[in-house]
Amino acid sequence: GQNIDQPTEMTATEGAIVQINCTYQTSGFNGLFWYQQHAGEAPTFLSYNVLDGLEEKGRFSSFLSRSKGYSYLLLKELQMKDSASYLCAVMDSNYQLIWGAGTKLIIKP
Amino acid sequence: GAVVSQHPSRVICKSGTSVKIECRSLDFQATTMFWYRQFPKQSLMLMATSNEGSKATYEQGVEKDKFLINHASLTLSTLTVTSAHPEDSSFYICSARDLTGYTQYFGPGTRLTVL
Numbered sequence: 001g002q003n004i005d006q007p008t009e010m011t012a013t014e015g016a017i018v019q020i021n022c023t024y025q026t027s028g029f030n031g032l033f034w035y036q037q038h039a040g041e042a043p044t045f046l047s048y049n050v051l052d053g054l055e056e057k058g059r060f061s062s063f064l065s066r067s068k069g070y071s072y073l074l075l076k077e078l079q080m081k082d083s084a085s086y087l088c089a090v091m092d093s094n095y096q097l098i099w100g101a102g103t104k105l106i107i108k109p
Numbered sequence: 110g111a112v113v114s115q116h117p118s119r120v121i122c123k124s125g126t127s128v129k130i131e132c133r134s135l136d137f138q139a140t141t142m143f144w145y146r147q148f149p150k151q152s153l154m155l156m157a158t159s160n161e162g163s164k165a166t167y168e169q170g171v172e173k174d175k176f177l178i179n180h181a182s183l184t185l186s187t188l189t190v191t192s193a194h195p196e197d198s199s200f201y202i203c204s205a206r207d208l209t210g211y212t213q214y215f216g217p218g219t220r221l222t223v224l
Binding site: 030031033035040041042043044045048087091095096097099100101102 | 111115143152153155158200202211212213214215216217218
């Protein structure tokens with residue numbers, strides 16, 4: 001079966017760095033996405049990785065290792081507004097998105 | 110770029126009535142649109158995938174006669190919840206994928222409450 005695993009909840013301190021991991025087992029791979037979803041709102045696109053390595057975009061970076069079926073989202077200089085759920089999703093060989101359950105990130109002052 | 114709108118943002122209706130939700134891609138053409146449902150504190154659940162000009166593909170367990178999807182143009186898809194019941198109360202979110210890429214861009218969602 002297809003499976004995406006990410007931690008249910010994480011807590012971090014304002015100004016710090018946090019890494020949210022995602023491991024996956026899917027039938028085929030056409031890229032991995034990270035989305036941010038604030039409570040009561042729709043997801044917003046953060047990043048797309050299809051090749052191994054690190055993609056940096058401001059305070060957010062996303063890493064992919066296809067051989068390990070592993071990705072992480074790195075958030076630097078955490079701000080209170082970063083409190084949200086972070087969704088990992090993999091596009092399989094049929095170009096369907098397989099969604100993880102999301103990681104709720106709690107930022108404390 | 111890549112803006113998706115959804116209307117209405119919030120709707121309250123009586124049990125047994127039908128509700129139509131519109132999803133529009135404002136600055137790009139969307140060959141494929143997706144409809145999701147999300148219950149409080151739960152994951153996104155894909156309901157159906159709709160391709161312009163063809164019938165929608167529904168996920169297992171989603172009643173196609175209850176959730177009618179029409180994707181009449183490259184910028185508009187509609188979801189009609191027919192004969193709504195309180196258990197249909199949820200957050201309905203559409204997303205759209207453009208002709209050239211794989212990224213899904215989400216609309217702001219519609220919160221449906223059925224009394």
